[in-house]
Amino acid sequence: MARIVLTNAFISVGGVDLSSLVSSVSLSSSYDVVETTAFSSSASKTRVAGLVDNSITLEFHQDYATSQVEQTIYPLLGTLATVIVKPNGGTTSAFNPSYTCSAVISEWTPVNGAVGELASASVSWPVSGAITKAVV
């Protein structure tokens, strides 16, 4: 399998394809590490994986026009929204898996940027529950 450069990632928030207004995406999972060390002859710590904490980080190009970023995200604030991410906008497959999760829209920066900069909004939303990976 070839390396991939992200140029056409797919990002849908609340059912709306916002791919062309997102410049960065990061979907991450991190497991708690629970220690299980007990008396033994190995003299080494032992551990198991605990609860998983999933989150999604996005960088939006802000756009206040009809049906664009601001109008899409603002009504979702404080709610759970379905987020779908794919490395490529093409058909879902084993080489272009689809990741679906229910994100808590817990933060939003409607206005963000310095003079001369592109208005943007960076968010990191915790995921409620698991991330579902689909390959078909």
Added chain:
Amino acid sequence: MAYTVISDREVCGKKKGESITDKELVDAGVSAEALIAANHIKASNTAQPSIKPAIEGVTN
């Protein structure tokens, strides 16, 4: 309940002008209220055209 996509952006894979049902939105786990508030969809006009009953003795 059916809705029409009015957004320039794809909504649950549907393009502008296409129809989407409540079931499709529920299956996709998305909120119809939020999509309406964001001007992505609008309720389709499902009202039937009213047909007035014919009145006896009246001719057109």
